[in-house]
Amino acid sequence: MNFLEQLWAIARNTAIECVRQPVALAVMVAGTLLIVLSIPFSGFTLMDDQRMFVDIALSTIFVCGTLLAGFLATNALSREIDNRTVLTVVSKPVSRPVFVWGKFLGVAAALSACTLFLSLVFMLVEMHGTMPTAATGYHYPVLTMGLLAVAATFAAAIWCNYFYSWSFPAAILGFGIPLLAIAYVLSLLFAKDWTPVLPSEQFKGSIWVAIAMMWLGLCVLASIAVAVSTRFGQVVTLGVTFGAFVIGLMSDWLIARPLRDVGGMLDRLGQDGSAGSAFDANHAQLALLKVAYAITPNFQVFWLSDAIQQKRDIPVAYLVPSVAYGAAMIVAVMCIAVTLFQRREVG
Numbered sequence: 122m123n124f125l126e127q128l129w130a131i132a133r134n135t136a137i138e139c140v141r142q143p144v145a146l147a148v149m150v151a152g153t154l155l156i157v158l159s160i161p162f163s164g165f166t167l168m169d170d171q172r173m174f175v176d177i178a179l180s181t182i183f184v185c186g187t188l189l190a191g192f193l194a195t196n197a198l199s200r201e202i203d204n205r206t207v208l209t210v211v212s213k214p215v216s217r218p219v220f221v222w223g224k225f226l227g228v229a230a231a232l233s234a235c236t237l238f239l240s241l242v243f244m245l246v247e248m249h250g251t252m253p254t255a256a257t258g259y260h261y262p263v264l265t266m267g268l269l270a271v272a273a274t275f276a277a278a279i280w281c282n283y284f285y286s287w288s289f290p291a292a293i294l295g296f297g298i299p300l301l302a303i304a305y306v307l308s309l310l311f312a313k314d315w316t317p318v319l320p321s322e323q324f325k326g327s328i329w330v331a332i333a334m335m336w337l338g339l340c341v342l343a344s345i346a347v348a349v350s351t352r353f354g355q356v357v358t359l360g361v362t363f364g365a366f367v368i369g370l371m372s373d374w375l376i377a378r379p380l381r382d383v384g385g386m387l388d389r390l391g392q393d394g395s396a397g398s399a400f401d402a403n404h405a406q407l408a409l410l411k412v413a414y415a416i417t418p419n420f421q422v423f424w425l426s427d428a429i430q431q432k433r434d435i436p437v438a439y440l441v442p443s444v445a446y447g448a449a450m451i452v453a454v455m456c457i458a459v460t461l462f463q464r465r466e467v468g
Contacts, residue, residue, distance in 0.1 A: 135227020139193045146290035152185040152239045170251035172430045178243045186339040187366045191359035194346030218459045225347045241301035262311035266304035331425040337447040338423030344451045348458035369420035380410040
């Protein structure tokens, strides 16, 4: 097989194994319940309930994706190394870089499927909207289509699992994504009282853009999880992945703010002629902060909830460099992953 065929085979098998993991189903079920329960939770804000719901639901998807990235990467790579099953691949004419990249693409594909499932649930619930008062009516098309899609998904998954021995988590994803997508599209055609409306009246394109950017951030987290799992087990991989997620969301506060303060102080000292040499403590601190800010993934770039809540347009001039930043971060982390795996003893 050539390079692309090897990469495709490893990525496909990894994705299939990942979606068959019970943890994938557990996280999706928990995420679905939390998204649905966000409706009553957001009713205690005494302000804009819909804004709170969007924040909670998007945060739920982001956290679920972070957990899945750690679990799936561990099952795809670390466990395979521990069980020595990786020898059956690397002993063949398959290079280690191809193996690591194939594992990442498989984990990213499975993570994308789970994220899309939760996103469709979120968009259906968002279309229904919060119920700030007792007089607020139900969105009957969303309830009807959504419940039918969920019931049909579980019925089909149970049937195929019982009669054809299909993996139940994989069947839930395989049936759930298209059925929820159909339910979402059909719900766009009707108002709360089944009155036909134009889909554009209920379609929230900005939220889909925010979900797409969040998915890119999850792919960065998946690359970090794969890199860590080349050397460590599940506990360390989960800890580092979740730690990177938290630090990445707080990097502007933890690093950028001190960087701005130190830079401003040196600028003021430079105007007074008392900035000192380029090798003093202040300049060394500035250099270290710049390095830390450059190598720390900034997940605020991928978090567009604030723009949605403030009803601001998301310009292409922002999206293009943000996508380039995410792609560059993935490539950089995967280069580290390949380097770590090159010297990993697997025999």
